[in-house]
Amino acid sequence: MQKTTLxxxxxxxxxxxxxxxxxxxxxxxxxxxxxxxxxxxxxxxxQETMVEGTVLSYxxxxxxxPIGTHVQLQTASxxxxxxxxxxxxxxxxHFSLAKGDSVRVVGASSATRQGTIFLVRxxxxxxxxxxxRTAKGAPLSFAxxxxxxxxxxAQLASQAGxx
Amino acid sequence: MNRAxxxxxxxxAALFAFLSAGCSNGGNTVVxxxxxxxxxxxxxxxxxxxxxxxxxxxxxxxxxxxxxxxxGSFTADGSGHITDGVEDVNVCTGVFTLPxxxxxxxxxxxxxxTLNLTNSTGTxxxxxxxxxxxxGFVAQTDGNATAGGSLQRQNPxxxxxxxxxxxxxxxxxxxxxxxxxxxIIGRFDADGAGSISLGLYDSNEAGTPSGQQLFPAxxxxxxxxxxxxxxxxxxxxAGHNFAFYVVDATRLKLVGTDFPEVFSxxxxxxxxxxxxxxxxxxxxxxxxxxxxxxxxxxxxxxFTADGVGNLSEIFLDENNNGTVTLLPSQGGTVAxxxxxxxxxxxxxxxTWTDTRVGTFTFIFYLISPxxxxxxxxxxxxxxxxxxxxxxxxxxxPASLAGDFAFVLSGVTQNGSNVDSNDFVGQLKLTSASGNxxxxxxxxTEFSPAHQQQLFDIQSSGPLDITSPGTGPNTLTLTTTxxxxxxxNFTAYAVDSSTVFLxxxxxxRVLAGSIARQP
Numbered sequence: 157m158q159k160t161t162l163x164x165x166x167x168x169x170x171x172x173x174x175x176x177x178x179x180x181x182x183x184x185x186x187x188x189x190x191x192x193x194x195x196x197x198x199x200x201x202x203q204e205t206m207v208e209g210t211v212l213s214y215x216x217x218x219x220x221x222p223i224g225t226h227v228q229l230q231t232a233s234x235x236x237x238x239x240x241x242x243x244x245x246x247x248x249x250h251f252s253l254a255k256g257d258s259v260r261v262v263g264a265s266s267a268t269r270q271g272t273i274f275l276v277r278x279x280x281x282x283x284x285x286x287x288x289r290t291a292k293g294a295p296l297s298f299a300x301x302x303x304x305x306x307x308x309x310a311q312l313a314s315q316a317g318x319x
Numbered sequence: 320m321n322r323a324x325x326x327x328x329x330x331x332a333a334l335f336a337f338l339s340a341g342c343s344n345g346g347n348t349v350v351x352x353x354x355x356x357x358x359x360x361x362x363x364x365x366x367x368x369x370x371x372x373x374x375x376x377x378x379x380x381x382x383x384x385x386x387x388x389x390x391g392s393f394t395a396d397g398s399g400h401i402t403d404g405v406e407d408v409n410v411c412t413g414v415f416t417l418p419x420x421x422x423x424x425x426x427x428x429x430x431x432x433t434l435n436l437t438n439s440t441g442t443x444x445x446x447x448x449x450x451x452x453x454x455g456f457v458a459q460t461d462g463n464a465t466a467g468g469s470l471q472r473q474n475p476x477x478x479x480x481x482x483x484x485x486x487x488x489x490x491x492x493x494x495x496x497x498x499x500x501x502x503i504i505g506r507f508d509a510d511g512a513g514s515i516s517l518g519l520y521d522s523n524e525a526g527t528p529s530g531q532q533l534f535p536a537x538x539x540x541x542x543x544x545x546x547x548x549x550x551x552x553x554x555x556x557a558g559h560n561f562a563f564y565v566v567d568a569t570r571l572k573l574v575g576t577d578f579p580e581v582f583s584x585x586x587x588x589x590x591x592x593x594x595x596x597x598x599x600x601x602x603x604x605x606x607x608x609x610x611x612x613x614x615x616x617x618x619x620x621x622f623t624a625d626g627v628g629n630l631s632e633i634f635l636d637e638n639n640n641g642t643v644t645l646l647p648s649q650g651g652t653v654a655x656x657x658x659x660x661x662x663x664x665x666x667x668x669x670t671w672t673d674t675r676v677g678t679f680t681f682i683f684y685l686i687s688p689x690x691x692x693x694x695x696x697x698x699x700x701x702x703x704x705x706x707x708x709x710x711x712x713x714x715x716p717a718s719l720a721g722d723f724a725f726v727l728s729g730v731t732q733n734g735s736n737v738d739s740n741d742f743v744g745q746l747k748l749t750s751a752s753g754n755x756x757x758x759x760x761x762x763t764e765f766s767p768a769h770q771q772q773l774f775d776i777q778s779s780g781p782l783d784i785t786s787p788g789t790g791p792n793t794l795t796l797t798t799t800x801x802x803x804x805x806x807n808f809t810a811y812a813v814d815s816s817t818v819f820l821x822x823x824x825x826x827r828v829l830a831g832s833i834a835r836q837p
Contacts, residue, residue, distance in 0.1 A: 184662045187531075188521060191527070192678075192696045195639075198611070198698040218732060222641050224732075245384075249383075269642070294701070295610070298610050301383040309411065
């Protein structure tokens with residue numbers, strides 16, 4: 157048998173062993189739920205809606221949970237309590253709101269003991285739009301700044317070290 | 320010993336207080352009224368040898384708060400000098416490995432102290448409280464960022480591949496490349512030569528669980544040649560790259576080195592047994608921290624496992640960005656079950672349902688029958704932490720009396736700001752009724768618009784123990800300086816030396832623990 161043939165057979169046998177090995181281990185993987193219980197204040201991306209309305213009030217100091225910025229929004233179907241996350245995230249992105257502003261928001265409603273709250277993923281005012289949550293509904297105030305462009309990172313790194 | 324996560328208190332004595340509004344490094348510095356002279360047996364000589372540390376927190380990045388992580392090692396000479404060391408930091412501008420140059424520290428009699436670590440980018444300053452000469456809690460208090468974590472004395476005899484062998488359980492938390500909060504827990508076998516096998520993990524990214532997965536190809540660990548004397552190495556675990564720092568053969572500190580993702584966590588040697596449902600047969604307390612769809616979340620509680628899959632005496636306090644949920648709920652009842660994976664490798668699942676609130680589901684990997692890493696997987700919640708067997712009960716005020724180090728992390732609604740906070744300090748408990756807890760602490764209030772470091776802030780209040788002490792107890796601490804604040808906690812005792820704390824106020828989310836000092 158030629159050497160190249162031997163090598164090919166060896167490669168095929170090795171690949172087969174790998175596949176079998178993986179298969180055996182796959183059978184040993186525990187059965188886990190891929191979607192667990194829907195809890196209060198969870199963002200359900202399958203229930204996303206777009207809402208338009210007028211800002212009745214804006215506060216960065218929540219009187220009731222959740223902590224963060226709340227807007228009372230007058231919509232065609234009534235008044236909504238919408239949650240925008242931390243006010244500093246809006247400030248850092250030069251996004252401001254005031255009574256009387258017309259806004260369009262994309263998000264999902266969530267029932268809480270205090271009532272229903274609308275968790276906003278995207279907000280648009282005039283020609284300005286801002287993402288507040290990831291596609292999975294996580295607040296971008298947690299780590300959204302890590303998705304800066306390389307140029308932005310380089311500029312920041314030149315201003316301050318990694319302390 | 321404490322492996323808890325990773326968010327208090329004073330006399331007025333305003334006459335003697337001073338509030339310096341200078342800039343130490345960043346933001347304002349506030350110092351509380353002069354405290355009583357510290358008592359205890361700690362001194363600079365208590366910090367002597369090589370120590371590994373890890374912490375995570377919030378940095379300021381392009382005007383925004385952003386999660387970051389660091390881990391490293393330093394050598395203390397017992398006389399106030401840091402003579403050597405290195406750290407890995409994963410910040411929003413990248414991932415860096417930075418050796419320390421000459422640095423300093425000081426430790427007072429109560430175990431509290433200051434650590435200044437200098438590298439080529441400058442000096443970072445930390446407040447710390449030792450629980451013993453071999454370990455302690457640490458918080459960054461220099462105004463450049465806020466972070467909290469722990470440090471442990473290293474055993475250099477374990478700085479080699481052969482020392483890292485057999486099973487390990489790990490838990491890392493951070494942010495994915497899509498900026499989602501992500502928790503990964505699991506286990507693997509190290510062969511003592513740099514190879515990893517039998518790697519299993521469960522990831523939870525923004526409240527979406529992965530299901531149990533095999534490690535992808537490429538898992539390994541290797542000490543590095545440049546900083547190996549610091550116990551540093553690199554590893555690929557569950558498909559992610561890490562720098563690790565060895566505490567000893569039973570414990571590794573991990574910081575993610577991929578970018579833009581970031582992770583911080585630890586790995587622990589796993590007891591070499593075939594785990595079954597019978598492995599869990601005791602009361603267990605847990606502490607979790609993380610992020611939900613609405614913001615930070617902190618959870619603590621306890622349950623009893625009967626060895627055959629049933630859970631009873633389930634209590635839980637959850638603070639989901641200011642919304643506090645207690646189990647059992649008013650008028651509700653809670654029942655639960657647990658399973659261990661059939662492969663015997665220590666993975667498993669616990670779930671319970673409150674008749675009024677709903678179902679809670681968790682994944683765990685057992686380090687031993689008395690210790691596990693614990694991850695909540697309910698929709699919208701990314702949260703993980705520690706599960707520890709409750710031992711040595713009943714817990715009473717008398718059994719808890721003594722001195723403790725504490726660490727807390729979280730956020731506070733502070734006017735129009737939402738500050739990130741890391742607290743470190745000492746808590747003294749007595750067996751008296753009433754005001755039996757007094758504390759002193761350093762902490763940071765950190766948001767893009769507000770950076771302030773507060774030192775020597777005193778507090779006092781009652782720790783109320785409800786017999787037998789293993790369920791929810793309450794700790795209330797009040798500060799009067801620089802402004803009156805009351806912090807309400809539910810306290811779950813692991814034993815008479817370790818207590819988990821979760822804040823139950825609507826305007827803040829805090830989680831942490833206290834650990835007994837000698």
